[in-house]
Amino acid sequence: MPVSKDILDTLDSLVDSDLCIMHICGTHEAAIARAGIRSILPERLKIVMGPGCPVCITPQGEIDAAIDLVEKDCVIATYGDLLRVPGSNGSLESSGGDVRVVQGVHKAVEIARREPEKEVVFISVGFETTAPTVAATILTNPPENFSILSCHRLVPPAMEWLLSQGEAKLHGFMLPGHVCTVMGYHEYEQFPVPQVVAGFEPEDILLGLVMLVKQIREGKARIDNAYPRAVCREGNRKAQALMYDVFEPCDVEWRGFPVIPGSGLRLKPEFEQYDAQKKFDIEIRHVDKHSACICDRVLRGIAQPSDCKLFGKACTPRTPVGPCMVSHEGACKIWHLYESRRV
Amino acid sequence: MPVSKDILDTLDSLVDSDLCIMHICGTHEAAIARAGIRSILPERLKIVMGPGCPVCITPQGEIDAAIDLVEKDCVIATYGDLLRVPGSNGSLESSGGDVRVVQGVHKAVEIARREPEKEVVFISVGFETTAPTVAATILTNPPENFSILSCHRLVPPAMEWLLSQGEAKLHGFMLPGHVCTVMGYHEYEQFPVPQVVAGFEPEDILLGLVMLVKQIREGKARIDNAYPRAVCREGNRKAQALMYDVFEPCDVEWRGFPVIPGSGLRLKPEFEQYDAQKKFDIEIRHVDKHSACICDRVLRGIAQPSDCKLFGKACTPRTPVGPCMVSHEGACKIWHLYESRRV
Amino acid sequence: MKVNLMHGAGGEVMGELLRTITNLKNNNAGGIGLESLDDGAVIPINGQNIVFTTDSHVVSPIFFPGGDIGRIAVCGTINDLAMMGGRPIALSCGMIIPEGFEIADLERIVASMDAALGECGASLVTGDTKVLERSALDTIIVNTAGIGIVERPVRDNGLAIGDRIIVSGTLGDHGVAIMAHREGFEFGDQIRSDVSPLWSLVESAMAAGEIHAMKDPTRGGFANAINEMARKSGHGVVIEEESLPLRKSVRSAAGMLGIDPLEVANEGKVILGVKPEDAEAVLEAIRSHPYGRDAAIVGTVVEGSNVVMKTAIGGERFIEPPIGDPVPRVC
Amino acid sequence: MKVNLMHGAGGEVMGELLRTITNLKNNNAGGIGLESLDDGAVIPINGQNIVFTTDSHVVSPIFFPGGDIGRIAVCGTINDLAMMGGRPIALSCGMIIPEGFEIADLERIVASMDAALGECGASLVTGDTKVLERSALDTIIVNTAGIGIVERPVRDNGLAIGDRIIVSGTLGDHGVAIMAHREGFEFGDQIRSDVSPLWSLVESAMAAGEIHAMKDPTRGGFANAINEMARKSGHGVVIEEESLPLRKSVRSAAGMLGIDPLEVANEGKVILGVKPEDAEAVLEAIRSHPYGRDAAIVGTVVEGSNVVMKTAIGGERFIEPPIGDPVPRVC
Amino acid sequence: MCIAMPAEVLEIKDENIGVVDFGDLRQEVRLDLVDVEVGEFVLVHVGFAIQKLSREEGLETREIFRQVHAAMMEE
Amino acid sequence: MCIAMPAEVLEIKDENIGVVDFGDLRQEVRLDLVDVEVGEFVLVHVGFAIQKLSREEGLETREIFRQVHAAMMEE
Ligand code: SF4
Ligand code: SF4
Ligand SMILES: [Mg+2]
Ligand SMILES: [Mg+2]
Ligand SMILES: [Mg+2]
Ligand SMILES: [Mg+2]
Ligand SMILES: [Mg+2]
Ligand SMILES: [Mg+2]
Ligand SMILES: [Mg+2]
Ligand SMILES: [Mg+2]
Ligand SMILES: [Mg+2]
Ligand SMILES: [Mg+2]
Known part of the structure; x- marks a missing residue:
């Protein structure tokens, strides 16, 4: 508290123009909301959320594919986050199938070993933080009745696409601390914008903001590291190597975005037997979004949830229309919970 | 009551030696027990139950076959009577399958029409009273997803086998009134024993006993008809014709009896498509009975339930070992309920 | 050992399960407690006798000719209070609802509860609601508990030799209606459940004479209840078959279903053991109540330990508590 | 419209369902009735206030570190009585058991109920048992109702401006223990449910000072209960994040599970709104009780209509009632 | 059956x-x-009429009994 | 994630x-x-340690802040 008070004073004295910072990590959003950080920032400093919640950016077609697997009597193992995300026709939770929440991919493999008469499919979502855990597990030779539906995403291609749009008025980026823990931040040096790597304690975030605002004021575009206890420039090389042993990049659609080249991960041919899409002949279909939902623009940082005509009316946390209203870290849900009453 | 008092007086005056009468109809047994008839009979007149309860004489193998059909995901339609009959490994009730109690075979066909995506198998038990209803239904062209497991039995071949054993000391037979309603009683004229056809009201039974005792006293062996309002010598010819249009006799095992020639009914070849045994490749296996159960001898009239070592100990209505303890009309269950406390 | 369906169907088997479930030291608050397994408990609080009872209700179908699960849930508890001689005051309601249940059906159930409460001046004052996954539960369950007040509690074990047994109306209506409806016999409204709140009937019966025992013949029917009353009182009972009130339609349907109407549930009937001198007066009082028009004296308490039926034909047989729920049958 | 799981998870959605279920004319027996949706009802009977409450309990797993469904079923009802200021006297128990349930497990559950009853001098005096087919129900359900007596009932809507908010101990223990166990996190005994009967704690708190409102933060946790108390009282509440008692292990586990420990159930905690002058004395009384050692003053009642948390870092955020049961998550 | x-x-x-x-x-x-x-009257089994009943012969049952009884008395 | x-x-x-x-x-x-x-200290995600944490660098975070703060004050 004394430290954060000092940081806040510093931040106050640094911000003397309207600044807008984008973070691209759902866990950053959750930490900001939980600590009430927006309530103590200088008035002219805004933080917005980019495409950083893996639930938000998972297209409807991938949920539909998971439900197709339910209908093929597979046991579905997945993170709790995914349970309530609406596909075209209900969610995994409402599918009536044998859907098990697991802590991680290794627990899904344990299920497959314990219940050899069943087909167990792990719905494998997540960024570079998560993909190496799946890779390491695939390399431990899981049983034949285990497979994954790979829905992974990589951050830098999305950021590249975002910057190439040039739509949003963003003064700087707060990079996802745990993605960088694994990947380091050298990949982001290609982007000519002010960036900072930040951790997830309230003080980490405040410190990141101070460093970023200072950089902006200096007129520089480099990457500062406000999370050195976990992140170094090169990241965890062992994890990276395992990830690229098992996966290779592919072109893939993001919810709200078009197909972004090289932004997904698919199993390499030698691990094809673990690919649920091939094993069960499942197709991931493109599904058009609800016409009025502006999740895509919210995720690109060019609109706020409250700009959406459906927000708080047709679309509420109970009756989510878009994915941003589903995920705990979805911008619309958080906005609804913490912001709507304040305005 | 005044009438039955008169009949009873008559019976009392007629019985002056030890007489043992066998009836071969579960419904007779139920009526006798319900009206407390044994409590008012002359002391020297005994009524015992023969192989007249279709549940009791259905061998374990036929229940096992029905449960095999459950495991092939068939909807099983059957009479409530069959629900709790133990096979080698549990009953239809405990099988966890989709087992529906129906009033008659036509209701099973209705299920098949209503749920065309399912296979509906009717477990078709019963004597000549019941078989014609199934035949008439088969002739109405049921849908493709309907079939039957034919477990029917015919009475005269069993009676012939019983008489050929010569084990029991029986003075006369009370013929099953409703079997005779359909078949008449001319088939029984071959048997050189005193016989009477009786109905199911307490007075009907008492009257039948009077007529039978009188016949025995006369030293005759004919068939008297104490149930003329429903039974005539030739029976219901239309029903008989329909039955033999669809079914043909076959050799079949009875529980407690060996294979009795011509005592079963199977679908004629032209109705093969409705034969669940062929359709689902189900085999009816012979299952050896529990070593100490004397159901076979109880059903043959040469032992009473209380002669069984298991009676009331290992075998109770709650934990039935033999079929005679399962059926409402099983000799052992009735004995347990109505007799054990009296002795 | 595992619980099976027989454990829930009353009778001797259920008794075994109950011995497990009621094996508590803290089972009595100073009056009539769990150990008595009566229709309800009695708790003296500052000179006032509070009656307390509970039942959970599962019915298939939930709407049936003559009533629904809501009416049963209220009447079942009102009647258990009444069986102790208690005036019903307040009910609680625990609803356990499977996901996917129609809210419109819930509205009908609640309206039906309200109507039954209104009939006897009781109120539903506290509740709880749980929603379970479709995969965990496939039917609604309604638990009610109730409290009432009573001056002199009536037990189910108070039968005395010579007492006349009265039933307040036709037997088997509810059980036969439910079973026929469930098994697709399509009798429509020809057979209706008797589900009704009996407090005012019981109140006028108590005013008319000395009642030694009362019980409502619900699960297991008349056969089960009269055996329990006899066993707990340590006496025998003789029932006259011809005096038992049975609706003709119920008799016909029971014949078709192959079941004994004495073995199925009633939801609006009471069995009373009445001092012989008062039997006619009590019968008269019951008959003048709309729910008691078919009441009859059906038997007498005697020495012994069995319930025996004198049949119409002059025979005798035992009336036994049924084992397991009856199943319709054709033979 | 159909019932869904959200309808059972507390909060606003549940409120809609409750409006349907509590839509009765006969909803009050002269005291505090169903309309108040408090922890229980109050019924004045001949100058005596009877408190009455019910809850149905479904817990997965049924045995968990720190307790089992039997202990919860007893404590839940004891505590709802206590929340009204009521001394618990007698409980009813409706058991609904799936076919195939182990009788040995039933014995353990009953023994656990007996122990909890013994702790607070209440008795289980009446009960009911139903057995359902495996296909209809896959878990045991235990309903309890309870009656108690109270001189001056305590409501959940009585917060006054300036009142201090006290919680009787660490928050989230039960919910986190259950969730971690259910989701296979294998913490063993490191996190234990707090399930406990609170009557004697509440009794000494009431003796120590003036309590304006009480509620037990069960389903929906502290977040739900404090919002309900604020809404019903028509005031706002400010909570100090740093004063909230949280076990370190629970904080760690909640972090791993990605859930907020304020949004999960407690089964042995009470939230009290206490007259400011009496707050320290009440805190002292609670702390001297074995179940209240970690009690703390966590906030203050203010003008307004929101529950606001002052965060450790000096920010502010709303504490909202959770929507739906929390699900463990990794992002 | x-x-x-x-x-x-x-x-x-x-x-x-x-x-x-x-x-x-x-x-x-x-x-x-x-x-x-x-x-007309029928006898119904498992939802099927299996035979017609004659009211006269129903009455006749009692008649048969009376004959049997009378015969007895004569003996 | x-x-x-x-x-x-x-x-x-x-x-x-x-x-x-x-x-x-x-x-x-x-x-x-x-x-x-x-x-040693690790950072755990979905049941896997994804990186080692250095206690020194943890302490260093505060140090970085102090430097930033100090630099600010000098401005
Ligand atoms: S409020 Fe709902 S519909 Fe609108 S952008 Fe957000 S998620 Fe989409
Ligand atoms: S008592 Fe049981 S074992 Fe013995 S003969 Fe009868 S059914 Fe068989
Ligand atoms: Mg009762
Ligand atoms: Mg009760
Ligand atoms: Mg009851
Ligand atoms: Mg509740
Ligand atoms: Mg009573
Ligand atoms: Mg409460
Ligand atoms: Mg409650
Ligand atoms: Mg409660
Ligand atoms: Mg009960
Ligand atoms: Mg309260």
Whole structure:
């Protein structure tokens, strides 16, 4: 508290123009909301959320594919986050199938070993933080009745696409601390914008903001590291190597975005037997979004949830229309919970 | 009551030696027990139950076959009577399958029409009273997803086998009134024993006993008809014709009896498509009975339930070992309920 | 050992399960407690006798000719209070609802509860609601508990030799209606459940004479209840078959279903053991109540330990508590 | 419209369902009735206030570190009585058991109920048992109702401006223990449910000072209960994040599970709104009780209509009632 | 397999379906096995009329008994 | 997908399994992605240690802030 008070004073004295910072990590959003950080920032400093919640950016077609697997009597193992995300026709939770929440991919493999008469499919979502855990597990030779539906995403291609749009008025980026823990931040040096790597304690975030605002004021575009206890420039090389042993990049659609080249991960041919899409002949279909939902623009940082005509009316946390209203870290849900009453 | 008092007086005056009468109809047994008839009979007149309860004489193998059909995901339609009959490994009730109690075979066909995506198998038990209803239904062209497991039995071949054993000391037979309603009683004229056809009201039974005792006293062996309002010598010819249009006799095992020639009914070849045994490749296996159960001898009239070592100990209505303890009309269950406390 | 369906169907088997479930030291608050397994408990609080009872209700179908699960849930508890001689005051309601249940059906159930409460001046004052996954539960369950007040509690074990047994109306209506409806016999409204709140009937019966025992013949029917009353009182009972009130339609349907109407549930009937001198007066009082028009004296308490039926034909047989729920049958 | 799981998870959605279920004319027996949706009802009977409450309990797993469904079923009802200021006297128990349930497990559950009853001098005096087919129900359900007596009932809507908010101990223990166990996190005994009967704690708190409102933060946790108390009282509440008692292990586990420990159930905690002058004395009384050692003053009642948390870092955020049961998550 | 109940035929529909009265209780039954007319009595088993009942012969049962009884008395 | 918690490694079992302490809470985690020793700190995500944490650099965070702050004050 004394430290954060000092940081806040510093931040106050640094911000003397309207600044807008984008973070691209759902866990950053959750930490900001939980600590009430927006309530103590200088008035002219805004933080917005980019495409950083893996639930938000998972297209409807991938949920539909998971439900197709339910209908093929597979046991579905997945993170709790995914349970309530609406596909075209209900969610995994409402599918009536044998859907098990697991802590991680290794627990899904344990299920497959314990219940050899069943087909167990792990719905494998997540960024570079998560993909190496799946890779390491695939390399431990899981049983034949285990497979994954790979829905992974990589951050830098999305950021590249975002910057190439040039739509949003963003003064700087707060990079996802745990993605960088694994990947380091050298990949982001290609982007000519002010960036900072930040951790997830309230003080980490405040410190990141101070460093970023200072950089902006200096007129520089480099990457500062406000999370050195976990992140170094090169990241965890062992994890990276395992990830690229098992996966290779592919072109893939993001919810709200078009197909972004090289932004997904698919199993390499030698691990094809673990690919649920091939094993069960499942197709991931493109599904058009609800016409009025502006999740895509919210995720690109060019609109706020409250700009959406459906927000708080047709679309509420109970009756989510878009994915941003589903995920705990979805911008619309958080906005609804913490912001709507304040305005 | 005044009438039955008169009949009873008559019976009392007629019985002056030890007489043992066998009836071969579960419904007779139920009526006798319900009206407390044994409590008012002359002391020297005994009524015992023969192989007249279709549940009791259905061998374990036929229940096992029905449960095999459950495991092939068939909807099983059957009479409530069959629900709790133990096979080698549990009953239809405990099988966890989709087992529906129906009033008659036509209701099973209705299920098949209503749920065309399912296979509906009717477990078709019963004597000549019941078989014609199934035949008439088969002739109405049921849908493709309907079939039957034919477990029917015919009475005269069993009676012939019983008489050929010569084990029991029986003075006369009370013929099953409703079997005779359909078949008449001319088939029984071959048997050189005193016989009477009786109905199911307490007075009907008492009257039948009077007529039978009188016949025995006369030293005759004919068939008297104490149930003329429903039974005539030739029976219901239309029903008989329909039955033999669809079914043909076959050799079949009875529980407690060996294979009795011509005592079963199977679908004629032209109705093969409705034969669940062929359709689902189900085999009816012979299952050896529990070593100490004397159901076979109880059903043959040469032992009473209380002669069984298991009676009331290992075998109770709650934990039935033999079929005679399962059926409402099983000799052992009735004995347990109505007799054990009296002795 | 595992619980099976027989454990829930009353009778001797259920008794075994109950011995497990009621094996508590803290089972009595100073009056009539769990150990008595009566229709309800009695708790003296500052000179006032509070009656307390509970039942959970599962019915298939939930709407049936003559009533629904809501009416049963209220009447079942009102009647258990009444069986102790208690005036019903307040009910609680625990609803356990499977996901996917129609809210419109819930509205009908609640309206039906309200109507039954209104009939006897009781109120539903506290509740709880749980929603379970479709995969965990496939039917609604309604638990009610109730409290009432009573001056002199009536037990189910108070039968005395010579007492006349009265039933307040036709037997088997509810059980036969439910079973026929469930098994697709399509009798429509020809057979209706008797589900009704009996407090005012019981109140006028108590005013008319000395009642030694009362019980409502619900699960297991008349056969089960009269055996329990006899066993707990340590006496025998003789029932006259011809005096038992049975609706003709119920008799016909029971014949078709192959079941004994004495073995199925009633939801609006009471069995009373009445001092012989008062039997006619009590019968008269019951008959003048709309729910008691078919009441009859059906038997007498005697020495012994069995319930025996004198049949119409002059025979005798035992009336036994049924084992397991009856199943319709054709033979 | 159909019932869904959200309808059972507390909060606003549940409120809609409750409006349907509590839509009765006969909803009050002269005291505090169903309309108040408090922890229980109050019924004045001949100058005596009877408190009455019910809850149905479904817990997965049924045995968990720190307790089992039997202990919860007893404590839940004891505590709802206590929340009204009521001394618990007698409980009813409706058991609904799936076919195939182990009788040995039933014995353990009953023994656990007996122990909890013994702790607070209440008795289980009446009960009911139903057995359902495996296909209809896959878990045991235990309903309890309870009656108690109270001189001056305590409501959940009585917060006054300036009142201090006290919680009787660490928050989230039960919910986190259950969730971690259910989701296979294998913490063993490191996190234990707090399930406990609170009557004697509440009794000494009431003796120590003036309590304006009480509620037990069960389903929906502290977040739900404090919002309900604020809404019903028509005031706002400010909570100090740093004063909230949280076990370190629970904080760690909640972090791993990605859930907020304020949004999960407690089964042995009470939230009290206490007259400011009496707050320290009440805190002292609670702390001297074995179940209240970690009690703390966590906030203050203010003008307004929101529950606001002052965060450790000096920010502010709303504490909202959770929507739906929390699900463990990794992002 | 022999529970059967007497009933009066009240109405005959096409496809061999009859509405019968079992005694304050009406139900549809199949008439495939019998040729009957409205007003006649049938014996119903598993939802099928299995035979016609003659009221006269019903009465005759009592008559048979009376004969038997009378014969006895003569002995 | 980025909730991760710091933990201290208490024990290392074969097959790359470590027992770690999250703060009054022990659990087994997978060590496939890191090379660590008992006593070191790791960051755990979905049951896997994804990186080692250095206590010194943790302390250093505050140091960085102080530098930033100091630099500011000089401006
Ligand atoms: S409020 Fe709902 S519909 Fe609108 S952008 Fe957000 S998620 Fe989409
Ligand atoms: S008592 Fe049981 S074992 Fe013995 S003969 Fe009868 S059914 Fe068989
Ligand atoms: Mg009762
Ligand atoms: Mg009760
Ligand atoms: Mg009851
Ligand atoms: Mg509740
Ligand atoms: Mg009583
Ligand atoms: Mg409460
Ligand atoms: Mg309650
Ligand atoms: Mg409660
Ligand atoms: Mg009960
Ligand atoms: Mg309260």
